[in-house]
Amino acid sequence: MPSYTAPTRDMQFILHDVLDVSEQDIPGYAELDRDFTSAVLEEAGKISSEVLSPLNPVGDTEGCVLENGVVRTPTGFKAAFDQVCEGGWTALDLPEEYGGQDMPYILGTAVAEMFSAANQAFTMYQGLTHAAASAILAHGTDQQKETYLSKMAACEWTGTMNLTEPHCGTDLGMMRTRAEPQDDGSFKITGQKIFISSGEHDMADNIIHLVLARIPGGPEGIKGVSLFIVPKFMVKEDGSLGDRNGVSCGKIEEKMGIHGNSTCVMNYDGATGYLLGQEHKGMRAMFTMMNEARIGAGMQGLAQAEIAYQNALTYARDRLQGRDVTGAKNPDGPADPLIVHPDIRRSLMDQKSFIEGARAFMLWGAELVDRSHRGNDAAAEGLISLMTPVIKGFLTDEGYDMTVLAQQVYGGHGYIEEWGMSQFTRDARIAMIYEGANGVQALDLVGRKLAQDSGKHVMAFFEVVKTFLKENEGDEALKKDFLDPLKAASKDLQAAATFFMQNGMKTPNAALAGSYDFMHLFGHVCLGLMWARMARAAHAALEAGTPDEAFYKTKLATGRFYMKRRLPATALHLARIESGAEPVMALDAEAF
Amino acid sequence: MPSYTAPTRDMQFILHDVLDVSEQDIPGYAELDRDFTSAVLEEAGKISSEVLSPLNPVGDTEGCVLENGVVRTPTGFKAAFDQVCEGGWTALDLPEEYGGQDMPYILGTAVAEMFSAANQAFTMYQGLTHAAASAILAHGTDQQKETYLSKMAACEWTGTMNLTEPHCGTDLGMMRTRAEPQDDGSFKITGQKIFISSGEHDMADNIIHLVLARIPGGPEGIKGVSLFIVPKFMVKEDGSLGDRNGVSCGKIEEKMGIHGNSTCVMNYDGATGYLLGQEHKGMRAMFTMMNEARIGAGMQGLAQAEIAYQNALTYARDRLQGRDVTGAKNPDGPADPLIVHPDIRRSLMDQKSFIEGARAFMLWGAELVDRSHRGNDAAAEGLISLMTPVIKGFLTDEGYDMTVLAQQVYGGHGYIEEWGMSQFTRDARIAMIYEGANGVQALDLVGRKLAQDSGKHVMAFFEVVKTFLKENEGDEALKKDFLDPLKAASKDLQAAATFFMQNGMKTPNAALAGSYDFMHLFGHVCLGLMWARMARAAHAALEAGTPDEAFYKTKLATGRFYMKRRLPATALHLARIESGAEPVMALDAEAF
Incomplete structure (x- = not known):
């Protein structure tokens, strides 16, 4: 069975040596000294290794079962969920007035990486609760916050997000779910939502669904969509639970992975809902959740790569097979361990150099979120808004590839479910799809974010790189191995952005055909x-x-490995981008 | 449910327009005129679409079940197997004297692509039978051929290959299975083999296991390994079946995919076996199977990419989501089909350009096999021997990636088993692992094949490229889009080979650290x-x-798409190769 050890040493390095968190002028960061973050991370690491990781294969094997309208989660999930909730882990960065601990998002992100690595399907129950709570915090009335947040912070109630319908996922303007206004100010919600993670389960007393729906008579398309709070059980004035609301789980989907999370078809049959935020501004409110969920998905890519790598490394050290061509390393044994072989090294280094770079990127992104939310820093908000699709798309694509590399180290055993490596790839696969498929992330990046505010945010990004290069230009120890390659890669990115600027206005497809490559180049x-x-x-x-x-x-x-062997990919992405729309769009749809 | 349409038009193009098969001076090729190959391919295509493809999800869902020592295959497999065998499909290229049709391997390869695409797990039962029959044909005594081949050609009896043991897969020198010589010239085989595809099942009267084992007193390591024929049921003098032999299935593995094929732990408890080929030369005999199986695995990568692509294309045309940025293409509908979006095109073109290129490569490779076997052409044998690891490693890696791209086109539906796209990725995954994991292919290519006969074969490959370029150098229509990019890519490959030659002798790791990239560059x-x-x-x-x-x-x-957008990857692979061993081997094993 796979095991997991939390990478606390590496996280401490990034938080303190690299980001120097306790010195940053962001509210709450002064408290983040080495001892404090160490204590939090060690504790979270312990729960991850001892409680969540052993349940990961259980969740995969048992899955969730729907019987008579009730969803049974895998053995042990409920007890573990209680333990995690009691430890206050789900409310780490929520405000104290609702029972949270008001810690910076960056710390929550580090903890979430551990939980996700140890058990992604399990952690989604909390993750969605957190995202729903954030949306209520940002857009809810005082009464709504009062009613829901404390319960959600404590995970007594969990949360979901309901966007997709059978005929529309990305194109939510086609949504059909209706919200009929009632005399008491509430709405009656009717329609069907699909792919609802944690949509129904037996781990909490209530489930707070955030549901996108259309108020009749509103504008067509995406501009006529509003967001509603639809509790599974009605909440009485005193906060106790009343009748069951008109929402039910119609089916649990059979998926490729994350079997421990219940992915539900949710039927809304005149369910009572309450408007969250403004009428017809549902997408804005939902995007509070979506942005958080996108960064969270990127983190999952990294997290699955980490646990897969850890186990591949163990296997590469233990499994004896073949001999080092330069001379036996284990002469008394029947063969040398796999790790002596250069191609196994290549694979492990690909994984390790991605993971550690991605973790730093992730935590830098989380710092920008804190700087934006806690410090009201518009520049930071612009930068993280630009980079969110990169975090989501690049880290999930690469993270997935790394789980495949890790699985490959096991040879035939990697294909046998018992060894657990297949689960990492199957679980990691979803992160490339949900919260906006990665192609949609690329579209968001190139079609929207890049040109936003006259390209201000991407210029700010280049400024960050330039400033770093300038600050360190005299540093001979860094120059050849790090600064020069960074400069070259950044030049490729600038050339790509310039290509889009010069061609994108006249031929939008010239930019869009290169959007996916641009996302990876940026990453x-x-x-x-x-x-x-x-x-x-x-x-x-x-x-x-x-x-x-x-x-x-x-x-x-x-x-050095990353800079030498991975970073040169930027030139390939640039070549693909500069080939423009023609090769991509040459065929008529009928000609395929 | 996914569907499959055999790409007969494309196969005909490659066979006749490109390879001009009926004009080649290879025994049996003169018969391969357009009408004849068309008739064969159409018929095979019909079976693939109508019989095998509908059973593919059945096999995935039901899997194989072991009860009281008997393995039950999925519903419908036995009937379909009978139909395929009766049609003579499994013996297409076996000699007529054993009931085969003596057709060239190239035609069998085209048919195998179809069968594999439609149902990989199912096709493995025949594929291994074919590989085992080939080994008996090449290394068996007349009596062995007499005893086994007709039955195997008719698929009344199926075949397996038994190499892997729990503690050794790649490093077969560590093998422990013993073969004790008996007075009658037979051997008693004792040991355990794992990952035995089609090891036990209910579709044939007998199973002919080819088993690697060690005769006591022989040389240590791989040089003391011999190959044995071990029938499930003993075969009497008159060809009828006698007692059950001492071989049994101990367990069916739970795998990530190819659930319709029974992957067995096989226990040999003093089972009677017959030496195939010479004592201690088992690997040589096994390699007749292995080479065929490696080319077959490469073909599976292509095949899964093809069926995944076909279904992704259908979905991209049917699913309405979003609008073409250059103007609505389906103005009367609620949205445009996915295929209007440039990033969906990019994905479909990546798939299509890989598949068609891979198919041509595959069939060219099959032509070389025929030229070598039927025409006794040593140069062709050298070339296909060099390219076998490229076919296996490159086509399975890329083929897998293409199934992932195809799955991605489906968005969330791609992750739901019901839609069938997950199965293609899960099934395709094994081809990167079995028949020698792809890292081992890279090692075989760079560590063995490249330098074989003083590099004669790779020079022959470069000669093929150079001759083609020379023959067409005046062709302006080809120059910019095809000849120039091919020349540049081939130069990268030569530079990589030169780098290995200059550094590999002194520092073997400098070559081995780049072996995986070389395999892809070559591909x-x-x-x-x-x-x-x-x-x-x-x-x-x-x-x-x-x-x-x-x-x-x-x-x-x-x-043009391939040349512009995929081929430039050669420069990245070269850059990685030329970075040498240092970045890859910098860390001590303990430092990871």
Whole structure:
């Protein structure tokens, strides 16, 4: 059975050596000193390894079962959920007045990576609750906050998000679910939603569905969509639960993975709902959830790559097969461990260098979220808004590929469910799809975010890179291995952006045909930047005579690998982008 | 439910327009005129679509069940197997004296692509039978051929290959299964084999296991391994079946995919076996099977990509979502079909251009097999031996990636088992692992094949490319879009080979660290070559005033896409290769 050890050392390095969190002028960050974050991370790591990880294969094997309208989650999930909720883990960054701990999002992100790595399907129950609570916090009335938030922070009630319908996912303007206004100010919601994660289950007393629906008479398309709170059980004035509302689970989907999470068809039959935010501005309110969920999905890509890598590494050290061509490393044994073989190294280094770069990128992104939300910093908000599709699309694509590499290390055993490696790939696969399929992320990035505010945000990104390069230009230790490759990669990204600017207005397809490559090109530059920042921090620690020399030297070697072997992918993406729309759009739809 | 339409038109194009098969001086090829191959392919296509494809999800859902030592295959498999056997499909290229049809391997390959695409798990029962029959044909005594081949050609008896043991897969020198010589010349086989595809089932009267085992007293390691024929039921002098032999299925593995094929743990408890080929030369005999199985695995990668693509294309045309940014294409409908979106096109073109290039590569490879076996052409044998790991590794890696792209087109529905797209990825995944994991293919390519006979075979490959370029150098229609990119890609491959030659002797790891990239670089050049050959054929047809203009124009556009957007990957692979061993091997095993 696979195991999981939380990467607390690496997280501490990023938080303190690289991002220097406790020195940042972001409200709440001063408290984030090394001891404090260490205590939180160690504790979260323990729960991940000891409670959540052992339940991961159980969830995969048993799945969720719908019987007589009730969904039974896998053995052990309820008890673990209670334990996680009691520990206050689900409300880490929610306000204290609702029972939260008001900690920065960055810490919640680090914890969420651990929980997700240990058990993605399980963690989704909390993750969606958190996202729904955030939307209510941002858009709810005082009364709505009062009614729902404390219960959700405590995970006594969980949350869901209901967007997709059978005939529309990405194109929500086609939505049919109706919300009929009632005399008491509430609405009657009628329609069917599909792919609702955690839609029905037996782990909480109530489920708070956030549902997109159309108020009759409103504008056509996406501009006529509103968001509603639809509780599974009606909530009485005193906060106690009343009658069952008119919402039910019609079916649990048979999926490729995340079997421990109940993915439901939800039927709304005149269910009572309450408007959240303004009429017809449902998408705006939903985007509070969506943005959080997108960053969360990116994190899942990283998380599955991490646990898959950990187990592949263990296997590569244990499994004896073949001999080192340069001379036996285990001469007394029947063969050398797999890890002596260069191609196994190549695979492990691909994984390791992606994971550590992605983690830094993720946590830098979380810092920007905090800077934006807690510090009301519009520039930070612009930057993270630009990078959200990159975090989502790039980290889930690459994260998935890494789980496939990790599975491959096991040879035939990787294909046998008993060994657990297949689950990591099957679970990781969903993150490329949900919260906006990655193609939609690329469209969001190139079609919307790139040109937003006259390209201000992407220019701010280039400024970040340029400033870093400038600040370190005299640093000979960094130059060849880190600064030069970063500069080259960033130049590719700029060339791609320029190509879009020059061609995109006249031929929108010239930009859109390259959108997916641009998302990956951007992702590589972000990881290149993070590796350069990490290398600087590692050099600084080594120069300061750190007692933990091995850690920092390993960090530098891993970074050099990324810059040498992964980052040059930017040139390929640029070549593809610069080939323009013609090769992609040459065929008529009928000609395929 | 997914559907399948055999790509007979494309196969005919490759066989006749590109490879010009009936004009080749290979025994048996003269018969392969257009009408004949068309008749065979149409008939095989019909069985694939109507019989095998509908059973594919059945096999996935039901799997195989072991009860009281008997394996029950999925509903309908036995009847379909009988139908396929009666049609003589499994013995297409076996000699007539054993009931085969003695057709060239190239035709069998085209048929196998169809069967595999329609139902990979099912087709493995025949595929392994064919591979085992080939080994007996090549290495068996007259009596062994007499005893087994007719029955196997008719699929009354099926075959298996038994290599892997729990503690060794790639490193077969560690094998423990013993073969004790008996007075009558037979052997008693004792040991455990794992991952035995089609190891036990209810579709045939007998199963002929080919088993690698060690004769006590023989040389250590791989040089002391011999190959044995171990029938499930003993075969009497008159060919009728006698007692059950001492071999049994201990367990069916729970796998990620190919659930319709029984992957068995096989226990040999003093089972009677007969030496096949020479003592201690088991690997040589097994490699007759292995080489065939490796090419077959590459074909499976292509085949799964094809069926996944076909269904993704249908979905992209049917599913209405969003609008074409350049103006509505379906103005009367609620939205435009997915296929209008450039990023969906990018995905479909990636798939289509890979598949058609891979199919041509595959069939060219099959031609070389025929030229080698039927024509006794040593140069052809050298070339196909060099390219076998490329066919296996590149086509299965890329084929898998294409199934993932195809699944992605479905959005959320791609993750739901009911839609069938998940099965294609799960089934395709195994082909990267079995018959030698792809890392082992890369090792075989760079560590063995490249330098074999002083690099003669790779030089022969470059000669093929150079000759093609030379023959067509005046062709302006081909130059920019096809010849120039092929030349550039081939130069990258040569540079990589040169790098290995200059560094590999001194630092073997410098070659091995780049082996995986080399395999992919080689694969791209092969597909680039095939696209250039296909483009030439398409131009010729258009100049000759073909009535099927649309087909050839589509072919050219698809080829241009490959050359522009896929082939430039060679530069990235070269950059990775030229970074050498240092980045890959920098860390001690303990430092990870």
